[in-house]
Amino acid sequence: MKIDPNSNADLSAQIAKSIRDAIISGDLIVDQRLPSEAELSDQFDVSRPTVREALKRLAAQSLIRTQRGATGGAFVNKLSFEEAYPQQITTSTLLLSMNAVSFETACEARYTLERSCAPLSALRRTADHLATMRAEIHRQSQPGLTDEAFCASDVAFHRALVDGAGNPVLSYQLAGAVEAMQPLMNMITFSARDRAKIIELHTALADALEANNAIGVDTALAGLESYTTNLAKSVMEKRKNKA
Amino acid sequence: MKIDPNSNADLSAQIAKSIRDAIISGDLIVDQRLPSEAELSDQFDVSRPTVREALKRLAAQSLIRTQRGATGGAFVNKLSFEEAYPQQITTSTLLLSMNAVSFETACEARYTLERSCAPLSALRRTADHLATMRAEIHRQSQPGLTDEAFCASDVAFHRALVDGAGNPVLSYQLAGAVEAMQPLMNMITFSARDRAKIIELHTALADALEANNAIGVDTALAGLESYTTNLAKSVMEKRKNKA
């Protein structure tokens, strides 16, 4: 393997790209062992620290894992949905916070995606999903719950709804949309009245899901979206007037 | 700052996590300069190569960028949607190829998400989006087009549809779902008859979008999904009988 010395990219970035491409194309398959760092240094004609920087880049993307010891080395990692979740959530969160995405835009995206899962979830949700949602509703009605805990419970509730669709690809894609909204929602202070209204809608949602009523689920979600949006709007308004 | 020597994680991983957390929490803000590698070595009490490995991990996630020279250093990067796209697509693609996700499951997720964008796109699509879609339809009807090129055009067509919703968060989330399907679709051989049918559905879709007819768009998408799924099923069947 060779590296272009005229490229303006770091050597470690070029090497990482070379190996990453090999993984994507299938040249390197899951659990296959990469050459040792010393061998890679020879092959790419760079020093070991440079190879290591390249490997750390790949490790940061969960594309490889490393083991120490005699039979150790770097191995192509089987990227699992579980591993990809946090990455997806971190990225989505930072995208929202760094790009001045309005609450409305984020909210619209989140509920648009979530509503698309509703029919499938109404069809396929298991008793487990329903139980999780009922439990979260119960938690949400506890007095003395902090806004953060309320929002976290809200996220758990909605993730159960999404998971009810029984499609891991959907769950993965939705994780970013649903979880990344939490920091934004945390900025809203929920009064007792707000919570009661949200719990009411959550209950309607769970009821509809229990009855396999897709339209009812969609209606409840639409209600939640408009209520959340309006709530956020009024909170922002109040803050603006105060300042 | 301190690092736990009892943790079984690499020092570079711990340092990367520490800095990453500072970025997520807002302790480090966009375009802020991190301490130099030498200063970080002192602060974390590790050597410079270890610090560098940590920084490369963060760079691989586009959380920082580095500049050489007198006023250079590592800066917190403003994560843009454009930067996040390829990451998202790579991850989604690998998730599908490494986890034996069935074509049906992937297809269901993709069309479920895409159909959720349809009403918004019917409402907001610009002339530009329509023009892109018409151009791709034209390209798809060219004889002699390879299956790969046909699929790539298909992806471009659908991305224009999604972008028509005018919500960058939606576009980002959908990018993974739509683009990651391409390698799977490339495995299907599209006969002339298949292509004609798909182009017919694409045209119906564009027509409905032009008329701001949300229901028509949804119908066309539903038709596409079932046609694609059946096509894939018959191709797989044929291959199985052959072998």
Add this chain to the structure above:
DNA sequence: GCCATTTAAATGCCAGACAATTAAATAACT
């Protein structure tokens, strides 16, 4: 005041070494 040069600070890269870990090979012992 403007341009060329020097300087200093920073990242990029390398060579070599040692520590820590791990599995396999070997030796010792029963």
Add this chain to the structure above:
DNA sequence: AGTTATTTAATTGTCTGGCATTTAAATGGC
């Protein structure tokens, strides 16, 4: 022979020290 203890070898993890390269600012000459 079988089992246990020891040694060995391979590999990653980390450190030290250094040099090359890049870049902006400081300096100096005109």
